[in-house]
Amino acid sequence: MRIYFTFEPRPDLREPLVEEFSQCDFVFKNGLSTDELQKADVLVTYGEDLNDDNMQYATKLKWIFVASAGVEKMPAQAIIDRGILVSNVRGIHKSPMAESMLAHILAIKRALPWLYDHQKKREWSKKGKQTELRDNTALILGPGAIGSEVGRLLQAFGVTTIGCNRSGKAAPYMDEMVSFAKLTEALPKADIVISVLPKTAETTYLLKEEHFSAMKNDAIFMNFGRGNLVDEKVLIHAMETGEIGYAVLDVFEEEPLSANSPLWSCPNVIVSPHVSSHSSRYVERSLDIFKPSLMKWLNGETALENVVDLSRGY
Amino acid sequence: MRIYFTFEPRPDLREPLVEEFSQCDFVFKNGLSTDELQKADVLVTYGEDLNDDNMQYATKLKWIFVASAGVEKMPAQAIIDRGILVSNVRGIHKSPMAESMLAHILAIKRALPWLYDHQKKREWSKKGKQTELRDNTALILGPGAIGSEVGRLLQAFGVTTIGCNRSGKAAPYMDEMVSFAKLTEALPKADIVISVLPKTAETTYLLKEEHFSAMKNDAIFMNFGRGNLVDEKVLIHAMETGEIGYAVLDVFEEEPLSANSPLWSCPNVIVSPHVSSHSSRYVERSLDIFKPSLMKWLNGETALENVVDLSRGY
Numbered sequence: 001m002r003i004y005f006t007f008e009p010r011p012d013l014r015e016p017l018v019e020e021f022s023q024c025d026f027v028f029k030n031g032l033s034t035d036e037l038q039k040a041d042v043l044v045t046y047g048e049d050l051n052d053d054n055m056q057y058a059t060k061l062k063w064i065f066v067a068s069a070g071v072e073k074m075p076a077q078a079i080i081d082r083g084i085l086v087s088n089v090r091g092i093h094k095s096p097m098a099e100s101m102l103a104h105i106l107a108i109k110r111a112l113p114w115l116y117d118h119q120k121k122r123e124w125s126k127k128g129k130q131t132e133l134r135d136n137t138a139l140i141l142g143p144g145a146i147g148s149e150v151g152r153l154l155q156a157f158g159v160t161t162i163g164c165n166r167s168g169k170a171a172p173y174m175d176e177m178v179s180f181a182k183l184t185e186a187l188p189k190a191d192i193v194i195s196v197l198p199k200t201a202e203t204t205y206l207l208k209e210e211h212f213s214a215m216k217n218d219a220i221f222m223n224f225g226r227g228n229l230v231d232e233k234v235l236i237h238a239m240e241t242g243e244i245g246y247a248v249l250d251v252f253e254e255e256p257l258s259a260n261s262p263l264w265s266c267p268n269v270i271v272s273p274h275v276s277s278h279s280s281r282y283v284e285r286s287l288d289i290f291k292p293s294l295m296k297w298l299n300g301e302t303a304l305e306n307v308v309d310l311s312r313g314y
Numbered sequence: 315m316r317i318y319f320t321f322e323p324r325p326d327l328r329e330p331l332v333e334e335f336s337q338c339d340f341v342f343k344n345g346l347s348t349d350e351l352q353k354a355d356v357l358v359t360y361g362e363d364l365n366d367d368n369m370q371y372a373t374k375l376k377w378i379f380v381a382s383a384g385v386e387k388m389p390a391q392a393i394i395d396r397g398i399l400v401s402n403v404r405g406i407h408k409s410p411m412a413e414s415m416l417a418h419i420l421a422i423k424r425a426l427p428w429l430y431d432h433q434k435k436r437e438w439s440k441k442g443k444q445t446e447l448r449d450n451t452a453l454i455l456g457p458g459a460i461g462s463e464v465g466r467l468l469q470a471f472g473v474t475t476i477g478c479n480r481s482g483k484a485a486p487y488m489d490e491m492v493s494f495a496k497l498t499e500a501l502p503k504a505d506i507v508i509s510v511l512p513k514t515a516e517t518t519y520l521l522k523e524e525h526f527s528a529m530k531n532d533a534i535f536m537n538f539g540r541g542n543l544v545d546e547k548v549l550i551h552a553m554e555t556g557e558i559g560y561a562v563l564d565v566f567e568e569e570p571l572s573a574n575s576p577l578w579s580c581p582n583v584i585v586s587p588h589v590s591s592h593s594s595r596y597v598e599r600s601l602d603i604f605k606p607s608l609m610k611w612l613n614g615e616t617a618l619e620n621v622v623d624l625s626r627g628y
Contacts, residue, residue: 106417
């Protein structure tokens with residue numbers, strides 16, 4: 001069995017894998033080589049190097065393990081036509097993203113940006129405006145795997161969580177649920193409004209001026225889903241007129257965010273360059289999902305974790 | 315019943331109190347007036363305005379409510395001699411302090427200082443060194459009320475907690491316990507070392523060069539107890555030689571920290587000017603403790619929450 005990685009894990013991660021699966025031949029090489037693809041039984045990729053052209057070399061390939069959550073850049077039809085199984089690392093972003101969101105929330109509540117600035121000036125001052133997360137209410141747009149993980153952590157800090165999705169049906173770690181239709185009525189309760197919504201027709205410009213008007217004047221708005229959720233002009237207006245207190249943005253209508261965007265210097269706006277899921281442990285976590293799947297695969301099983309239905313796109 | 319506050323809570327906190335206890339006369343005035351002290355049955359103070367001189371005016375006083383955890387600046391003997399009951403807001407710091415500690419830990423793990431600096435330069439870069447808190451191990455020196463609250467939150471993030479105290483006896487939210495005597499053996503396991511130890515003879519310079527050598531090279535050391543724990547020269551040496559990765563300091567051998575201290579600009583050292591317990595909700599939280607106590611007091615009860623034994627100092 002020949003297993004071809006189109007990226008190179010660190011030696012401390014690669015070596016135990018090769019040792020554990022000594023019955024397999026491993027190839028680790030950055031970038032896709034059609035020669036290697038032709039010989040591979042299993043391909044491990046970030047999912048951005050396959051296309052209709054190189055797929056014609058994948059004559060032996062039976063399983064593609066995608067070390068990423070998104071599969072939208074993959075040549076779906078060519079893979080389906082060849083009957084190749086695809087699985088991915090869905091859910092891997094949940095923990096680092098939830099940690100990033102809590103990091104930003106707590107940093108604001110406990111005035112860390114203020115503190116860092118005063119340290120640079122070597123100024124001992126106790127006048128930072130610190131408040132508490134405890135007893136806050138958070139509204140979470142899209143309480144799926146990531147949203148529920150944030151909800152779980154927020155509840156540990158004594159926060160009341162309100163989930164908001166299309167149906168208003170119950171979701172894990174949400175004290176209350178509301179449907180999209182009832183969003184405006186729920187917003188005045190929230191000290192923190194977090195979106196982890198994916199990009200769909202329904203979520204495009206879902207948040208409008210009226211929603212920001214309905215939020216508390218000191219609310220923290222966080223977009224960690226997709227930039228299509230709100231027209232950036234509407235958001236900037238909400239910040240400039242003091243409709244809300246803070247905005248923490250990990251996603252933007254256009255990425256990378258233009259160096260001319262007013263968001264970079266808008267007071268109380270935090271620009272995070274779509275890195276909330278990044279982690280030095282990403283490959284390690286991916287291999288933690290890959291290994292038991294490879295074990296099953298070698299036993300002839302195909303019911304692997306996170307099998308992707310490419311015809312549906314997830 | 316005349317209740318004298320030597321500070322002025324905000325109107326939104328003061329007014330409900332006056333309304334709820336309409337049978338009492340309230341006086342709110344910043345700074346201690348001996349005239350008012352002479353008329354007061356109950357005194358509410360931050361605990362720094364009483365002394366042997368003004369205590370002679372406290373002829374009617376029967377109860378002092380200290381809106382602070384420390385009582386070391388109070389004229390203990392004069393209060394004991396007059397048979398005045400003292401209670402305080404012990405435990406009130408637990409939640410904001412634990413939130414501060416988590417804020418600092420998560421900010422480091424998720425590279426927020428790096429991110430803030432790049433935002434100032436309007437630079438879209440994904441190269442920040444982000445890692446995860448999940449699966450870390452934290453060693454907590456002094457797992458009392460504050461240490462256990464940090465332990466509880468860390469466990470919610472999937473962190474293994476090791477408590478360390480004199481006896482090594484079990485403490486809440488600690489997966490393991492070690493005694494001071496076994497500290498050096500436990501340190502190599504810890505990704506995060508947190509002290510919330512009080513100042514005593516035993517804790518003075520408890521941490522020595524050998525302890526920093528025993529820590530992981532990327533360990534985060536956090537002192538949120540008292541500055542006597544470690545000689546700052548030893549700590550600076552540990553940072554400069556790369557024995558540890560980060561130091562987050564809320565307390566110092568001398569406070570305020572001198573503008574000349576090398577700690578201000580030592581890479582990977584965060585200087586927090588002893589503000590980790592500060593919160594805009596401090597007075598609100600204090601009144602939440604005061605109100606049920608006042609209710610009991612009006613019913614003739616003296617078994618109030620957090621009664622202080624001034625002869626012992628806590």
